[in-house]
Amino acid sequence: MVTKRDMILEAGIKVFSQKGYHHAKMEDIAVAAGIGKGTIYEYFSSKLQLFQEIMEAGLRQYQESVSTEKISQMGIAERIQKITAGHFYFCQNYKELSRILFWDTDIIDDELKDWFYNKRKEKEGVLEDLIRESIRSGELREVDAKLVTLMIGGILGQIWMPIVLEGWEAEAESTAWQITDLIMNGIVPST
Amino acid sequence: MVTKRDMILEAGIKVFSQKGYHHAKMEDIAVAAGIGKGTIYEYFSSKLQLFQEIMEAGLRQYQESVSTEKISQMGIAERIQKITAGHFYFCQNYKELSRILFWDTDIIDDELKDWFYNKRKEKEGVLEDLIRESIRSGELREVDAKLVTLMIGGILGQIWMPIVLEGWEAEAESTAWQITDLIMNGIVPST
Amino acid sequence: MVTKRDMILEAGIKVFSQKGYHHAKMEDIAVAAGIGKGTIYEYFSSKLQLFQEIMEAGLRQYQESVSTEKISQMGIAERIQKITAGHFYFCQNYKELSRILFWDTDIIDDELKDWFYNKRKEKEGVLEDLIRESIRSGELREVDAKLVTLMIGGILGQIWMPIVLEGWEAEAESTAWQITDLIMNGIVPST
Amino acid sequence: MVTKRDMILEAGIKVFSQKGYHHAKMEDIAVAAGIGKGTIYEYFSSKLQLFQEIMEAGLRQYQESVSTEKISQMGIAERIQKITAGHFYFCQNYKELSRILFWDTDIIDDELKDWFYNKRKEKEGVLEDLIRESIRSGELREVDAKLVTLMIGGILGQIWMPIVLEGWEAEAESTAWQITDLIMNGIVPST
DNA sequence: GATGAATGAGCATTCATTCAT
DNA sequence: CATGAATGAATGCTCATTCAT
Numbered sequence A, B, C, D: 001m002v003t004k005r006d007m008i009l010e011a012g013i014k015v016f017s018q019k020g021y022h023h024a025k026m027e028d029i030a031v032a033a034g035i036g037k038g039t040i041y042e043y044f045s046s047k048l049q050l051f052q053e054i055m056e057a058g059l060r061q062y063q064e065s066v067s068t069e070k071i072s073q074m075g076i077a078e079r080i081q082k083i084t085a086g087h088f089y090f091c092q093n094y095k096e097l098s099r100i101l102f103w104d105t106d107i108i109d110d111e112l113k114d115w116f117y118n119k120r121k122e123k124e125g126v127l128e129d130l131i132r133e134s135i136r137s138g139e140l141r142e143v144d145a146k147l148v149t150l151m152i153g154g155i156l157g158q159i160w161m162p163i164v165l166e167g168w169e170a171e172a173e174s175t176a177w178q179i180t181d182l183i184m185n186g187i188v189p190s191t
Numbered sequence E: 001g002a003t004g005a006a007t008g009a010g011c012a013t014t015c016a017t018t019c020a021t
Numbered sequence F: 001c002a003t004g005a006a007t008g009a010a011t012g013c014t015c016a017t018t019c020a021t
Helices: A004-023 A026-033 A037-043 A047-066 A076-093 A095-102 A110-136 A145-166 A172-185 B004-023 B026-033 B037-043 B047-066 B076-093 B095-102 B110-136 B145-166 B172-185 C004-023 C026-033 C037-043 C047-066 C076-093 C095-102 C110-136 C145-166 C172-185 D004-023 D026-033 D037-043 D047-066 D076-093 D095-102 D110-136 D145-166 D172-185
Strands: none
Touching: A004 A026, A004 A037, A004 A047, A004 A095, A026 A037, A047 A076, A047 A095, A047 A110, A076 A095, A076 A110, A076 A145, A076 A172, A095 A145, A110 A145, A145 A172, A145 B145, A145 B172, A172 B145, B004 B026, B004 B037, B004 B047, B004 B095, B026 B037, B047 B076, B047 B095, B047 B110, B076 B095, B076 B110, B076 B145, B076 B172, B095 B145, B110 B145, B145 B172, C004 C026, C004 C037, C004 C047, C004 C095, C026 C037, C047 C076, C047 C095, C047 C110, C076 C095, C076 C110, C076 C145, C076 C172, C095 C145, C110 C145, C145 C172, C145 D145, C145 D172, C172 D145, D004 D026, D004 D037, D004 D047, D004 D095, D026 D037, D047 D076, D047 D095, D047 D110, D076 D095, D076 D110, D076 D145, D076 D172, D095 D145, D110 D145, D145 D172
């Protein structure tokens, strides 16, 4: 069942992603949700708190999309492909939400900023450990794990743009494989 | 000579990068520039225009840092390394400015957003052409030029973070080479 | 039998006296009465009307406490003592109510203000007549009846404070006699 | 010179005394002062702070009006007369201000309330000491100093009403003497 | 040119009141 | 009768911008 709370969250995602946090008026969100302005405050204590909830819920959903934990017997290439494909799916299916999560990282509130930054670091930490592990096992060559993590993170972050802003309708699975290939094998011709 | 206009731009960079566009007050900028609030309006017509000028000037300066046009006889690896190193230099030397350019891309104004997005596409177009050219010449294997461009762009964008937020003091030249190596040769062990 | 209406009045007295008219929320009163917010409106048409009813009922109750009409054969000193003692009783037994009546006379509504002011004038009129009568009969010396009325009214009004705010537990009857003595005989030593 | 700050205080006194704290809008005050809404905030940080300043300044001015400290060789009767006359003057000349100080003691802010209450207690303390002293010296008979203090305070508080609300234009000096006479000698005929 | 006092549009939030259940 | 979710009018406060000096 779609609760009124969900309707507000949905409306918040739409309005925040279109106008950004500061230009989004509570009234806009209320109108988008088809309710009165005051009703929002029955479910959320403030504009900031509504935004935070959207961020948290969005991040939770995103985590699920890119999680590879269930399949622990996976090689590093498969993992990178899974993460990439999951990211693709998420961006394509939750364009507005992904806009909020990956693009409009404005300074809204210091605490929120820190929270979000730490979430990101945490996520990167997992990936970095994975890479370090793969180097140790010989699956990967002796590369700088931190740099590789940044590289992968950057690619994912960048890919959001053409998908959401230009409506790039790439096929997630195969494109994810292409990207994985690039990361794994580089771009020079194999000798 | 440092004109009063430059002082304001400088102050704007500092304040905007610390507080973000919306939390930066014109008065803060005036104080940071050591002048009166009204004086800013002698040189810039509005807060938005001041911000735009900062963006434009910043982007111009950035272009110079990462430009490889002068040395046109360069191989693709050298070019990627030069761009990366230039990016590094820029981020390390203009931390505040780079924060504005690469991080706080809030929805401030639709026109500004479009303008900035187009600048980025333009820059990417140059890189994409370069890659296409290199594929044609056999320097690179048959990869998706667009994906590779996104990849490189993403890496550069991501690298900003640890430098500015965590004070990562990497040696630009050699780190740029490491990154170039990753892009060129991937991360799997060479067979 | 305690009707629901009475419960609301009771709750209103408590909440209004604790928070004042403007800071008292209808919901606070509903909670204090152990009922739903909407139910108040079944018995009172508005917040203001609820307040008015409390004032009216309070004033009626107060009138009874200080009334000396039944015993019309009473001397002026006895009357003053009775009024004072009645006032004492009322303040001690209905602290919250007396706070509303004698202290928080905020400008809530012009009509209410006028109504309350007239009630007061009316009450003072009775006292003033009484004093005038006593002067005529020689019970009192040739004093300004209006001033004496103000004096007595002021003393009663002031006495509320230490009782309610500081929990002054004076014995009503004897204290009322002391006050009467002060009013009657003044404070200079008898020659 | 009448500064803009003073104009705002003046306007605040007028509007607060007419409408009460809660019904007074910042815009009303601005209009009354003939200035823009935002200008008030150049001089006062909030509505509450503006009100506090009015209270403080008013009380300071009141203290001066009723002070008898300079003339320490005064008998108790003269003192009471001076205080009463000062109170009269103040109420007649600063009707609006006195309305705020002596009448609309709404629950606006707990801290403010406490502050005001303490000021009052303090003032009463001085008077009470004075009375106790006069009892010791034999100027007054053995009365309850606290009760007498309440009595005098109550009379003064009450006198405000007819002056401000009904425009009672009594001659301050002589009326103060009448009141003093009542307090000193009571209302019964001298034997 | 330079200034900063003055301005008022704009917005988050509160809460008395309504009404469908 | 009783309820409480929904509402929107009302208002304190911010800050980009103006303009008299």
